[in-house]
Amino acid sequence: MTTLLSLPPWFPLHFVPASNLVGILPVLIVGGGSVLVLLADLAVPRRGNLVLPVISGVVVLGALGTAVGQWILNATNPVVFNGAFADDRFALFADFVVLLTALAVICLSPGYLRRRGMEEGEYYILLLASLTGMLVLSGATNLIVIFLGVELLSIPLYVLAGFARDEPLSQEAAMKYLLLGGFASGFLLYGMALIYGETGHTGLAAIHQQLLQGALSHSFDPMLLAGIALLSVGLLFKVSAAPFQWWTPDVYQGSPAIVTTFMSVATKVAAFAVFLRLFSATLAPYRSEWEVPIAVVAIISMVFGNLVAVAQTSVKRVLAYSGIAQAGYILIGVAVGSPDGTQAALYYLAAYAFMNTGAFAVLTILSQRGEDCDRYSQLAGLWRRQPLLAGLMALFMLSLAGFPMTVGFFGKFFLFSAAIHDGQLPLAIWGILTSAVSLFYYLRVILVMFTAVPDADSDTAPTLAGLSLEGTAVASSTAASVGIPAGVVVVLAGVGTVVLGIFPALIYTLLQGITVVHG
């Protein structure tokens, strides 16, 4: 890489080898883009213009292009900054998923923010800042860089969760997320301190070496195990796995739908990237110690998420509990620990990005002035008003449930088969059983959309009352507010869900060569 950019000797960057900066180029682009959007917001203070989303979109596209370039040019030693950051294909794959999600969210944002009356420039600044943290996290190979990424990811999200400033639920979501998130950061940091105290290193590669020596001499240190446990708690909080999920339903429900879209998909992908890197590479020598706890957490998440989702009356809460259950499925891939498991988890993350972004995007589009689309009654009879949206929503629900011919089916298939190959049959059985339970609440959403006719008694939304008579009028007004970019995003998510469900090899071949580097 250095030959690509040979700098003149007087140029100060030779103190930081240029290959380092090339390695973190996506992070630099998105971070710099965040500052650029901030300046643009000051220069063009008029509300509701398209300058900020366009700049944000171009920035994310640029980062995406750079990541693709890094994937193609993939250097033999993709570790930069003395082993503190890796731009290996594992990180780049996570980057792709996160960046594509961010691009989808940016396309959905202008219309949604206009309808909800929240057109503040800070939204895009915070979005890009949080995205920077996610890109840092996916490549982090040093405990301190991991913590930096987690905080950079979280702090803008705390603000975004409360972005609907005059809605009490949104305020509550922001407050809960901030307090519990700060608490989880404490766990994370304390775990890191204990690991550092025992191994004397913060770099993952050096910690790995220390653990190998410990594993060889069979001297498992309780303090090190406590450190690993606390670190896991901090990360399990971020991926919202049970029993560390208590914040998830309230925050997902209270936050504006567009923020929930970003939060539920991108945060989970970035946090799972670092989780996979830590457990499948760095902590592999201690696998006999962490395998069972992680598997137990996976089972609790699957059972809890799927069972509690059945009892929900809010669509956003259903998707929140579904997200907890999905975290449980992905944790199977972590617990399995083999390269198969890692690839299956990565595949599921990509699948999750398609179907969950799609599902939340439909809610985003249906959200009208004053409140998000959140109650079942607001979805009732959607098939008559918006056949395309209803069809796509049904597709995303089927995919989340794991129906064949959708991307969700192969996601689950790869995870369960990895578990079976690794001899962890109970994990696969629990996964299949809970998937069957999940059908109930996913199908209920579909049932409401296709059969129920909204009745005036249970529904307070004026736009839906008497729909059977004025259905066409409502449909046309809704269709006008969807907007082209948002429509394209939902349709593309739907196309991706089906195409990848029929040709899973499109992504799976990308994953074949991936090995996790840890500095």
Next chain:
Amino acid sequence: MLFDYLPLLVFLVMVAALGVGLTFGIPLLGPRHPSTAKGLPYECGIVPAETARRRFSVTFYLTAMLFIVFDVEAIFLYPWAVLVRSTLHIFGLVEMTIFIALLAVALLYVWRKGALEWD
């Protein structure tokens, strides 16, 4: 391995002993001559004018927050200024320029958003 942490334990015991000793030792050993002036809340030496439990403008909160943000970040300038000529050279200059530029952007943002206006 655990034995390596003995100095830490000694340190913790000393900290606890110092705290407890000062808290309970001073009332026991020190002379006490209470007077009205000594009982007043300390306000930089000025005689307190009125109760502290009154309402004040929320703008103070914003000003204080901005002060903390910029004040803490300015602290980085001092160690940098000591080292820039001897060790950091032009690399340090570039790094600090980027840092100051980001601070300037933040200041510009605060300014344009009207956070520096009192009303």
